[in-house]
C-alpha cells in the first residue's frame with residue numbers, strides 16, 4: 001500500500017524556505033501508520049508533488065488558509081483513483097465542508113484513530129468521519145523523524161510537550177481544537193524523543209511553554225543536560241516567575257514568540273492576558289531580554305478598539321522597547337472562533353474565500369476604519385519596521401540580547417529579510433471582497449452539528465492498546 005502525506009503550500013510562506021521546519025503532524029501520522037505501508041511525505045513549500053506517481057491513500061493536512069489548495073489537491077488525487085483523507089484544524093472546525101472534497105475527515109487529533117482509519121481503508125470500510133477527542137499523550141509513539149528537509153539552513157525539528165489551552169481568546173481556534181485542559185507528554189518521553197531525533201535545534205510547538213509552571217520547570221530541568229538550543233512560544237507571565245525564567249534560559253532557550261496581541265491599552269483590557277498594562281508589558285520584555293532570551297512579539301492590528309492611530313502607536317512601541325524582530329498580523333476571524341460568530345452576526349465578514357484567511361489579508365469590516373485603511377496601515381507598519389534603515393537599527397538591539405553567535409545572527413537576519421518580503425505581499429487592493437454574496441452558511445455545518453447528527457464511526461479501538 002502506498003500512502004502520501006501532504007502539507008499544502010500557502011502563498012506567503014513559499015519565500016521562507018531557508019528557515020522551514022518539518023511539519024510534525026505528518027511525522028506523527030507516519031509513526032502511527034502500520035510498518036508495511038510505503039510512506040511519502042511532501043511539504044509543498046519545499047518540494048513539488050509528483051502527480052505522475054500513484055498512491056492508494058492520500059492524507060492532506062489542512063489549515064483555513066490552505067483549505068482551497070487542499071480541496072484542489074484532493075480533487076486531483078481522487079480523479080486519479082486515490083482515496084483522500086483530510087485532517088488538521090480547518091476540517092476539524094468545518095467537517096461538513098471538508099467531506100464534500102474528501103473520502104474521509106479526521107476531526108481533531110489523529111493519535112486515537114489514524115491506525116484504525118488505515119485498517120478500515122485496507123478492508124474497504126473507510127468511514128466518513130473519525131474522531132477521538134483528547135488522546136492521552138503519554139501513550140503516543142515517537143514521531144518518525146526520518147523525513148528531513150535537505151536544504152534547510154537549520155536542522156531544526158518540531159517538538160511537542162503539551163496540548164490544550166485553558167483560555168479561550170475570542171480570535172483563537174486552539175481551545176476549540178485541543179480542549180481547555182492542558183495535557184502533557186511526560187518529560188522522560190520528551191527527552192527520549194530529543195535523543196532519538198539526532199538534532200540539537202528545536203522548535204517547541206506548544207502554545208505556551210510556561211502555561212503550567214510545575215510541568216515547565218520539570219521540563220526545563222530535563223532539557224538542561226542535553227545541550228540543545230530551542231525556540232518556542234510563551235505567555236509573558238514567564239517574566240513574573242524568576243526561577244522558571246532562569247531554568248528556561250539554562251535549558252537552551254534562545255528566543256520566545258509572545259502573543260502580545262496589541263499595544264493598545266483598551267484592547268489589552270478586553271483580552272484574557274496576564275499583563276494588562278503597557279508598562280507591565282514593557283517591564284516583562286526587559287526582564288526576559290536581560291535574561292538572554294530574544295523576545296519576538298506577535299502583534300495583531302484591527303481590534304474594535306483600534307483607530308488609525310494604532311499604526312504609529314505600534315511603531316512607536318517597537319522603537320521604544322528596542323525589539324529587533326516582530327510578527328505583525330491583521331485580525332482574522334477564523335471559522336469556529338467566537339470572533340467569527342460575532343462578525344458574522346454583525347454582517348462584518350467581507351470574504352469567505354479561505355485562502356485569504358492568512359493573517360495578512362483583511363476579510364472583515366473593521367470598526368473604526370475601512371478594510372482598505374487597515375490593509376494599508378498593516379503594510380505601512382510592516383514596511384517601516386523592516387525598512388533597510390530599521391534593519392540596521394535592529395542590529396545593536398539584537399546584539400544586546402544575543403552576544404555574537406553565528407546561528408543566532410543568521411536567524412535574526414533571516415527573520416528581518418522574511419519580514420521585509422512579507423510587506424511586499426500584503427495586498428491592499430480589496431479585489432477579494434465578496435461581501436457574503438457567494439456564501440451560503442446553511443450548507444456548511446460546524447463541528448457541533450456534525451457530531452450531533454453523527455455519522456461518525458463508533459469510538460475506534462485505541463491505538464494506545466498497541467503502544
Ligand code: B12
Pocket residue numbers: 008009010013020021022023024025026028029058059060061062063064065066085086087088089090106108109110111114158160171172173174205206207329334335357358359360
Ligand atoms: C507551530 C505553528 C506554526 C509554525 C509551523 C512550523 C512547522 N513547520 O511546524 C509556523 C510559525 C510556520 C506557522 C505558520 C502559520 N500558522 Co501556525 N501554528 C502553529 C501551532 C502553534 C502549532 C502547530 C503544530 O505543529 N502543532 C503540532 C502538531 C503535531 O499538531 P497538528 O499540526 O495540529 O496535527 C495534529 C492534528 O491536527 C491532526 N492532523 C493534522 N494534519 C493532519 C492530516 C491528516 C491527513 C490527518 C488524518 C490528521 C491531521 O493530527 C495531528 C496529530 O494529532 C498552531 C496552534 C496549535 N496549537 O495547533 C498554529 C496554527 C495552526 N497556525 C495558524 C496560522 C493562522 C498560521 C499562519 C497562517 C500564520 C501566518 N500568517 O503566518 C501560518 C501559515 C503556515 C502555512 N502552512 O501556510 C492557526 C490556524 C488557524 C486556522 N483556522 O487555520 C493556528 C491554529 C494558530 C491559532 N492561534 O489560531 N504556524
Ligand code: SF4
Pocket residue numbers: 165166167168169172173174175207259
Ligand atoms: S491565543 Fe494563546 S492564550 Fe489565547 S486561546 Fe489561543 S493559545 Fe490560548
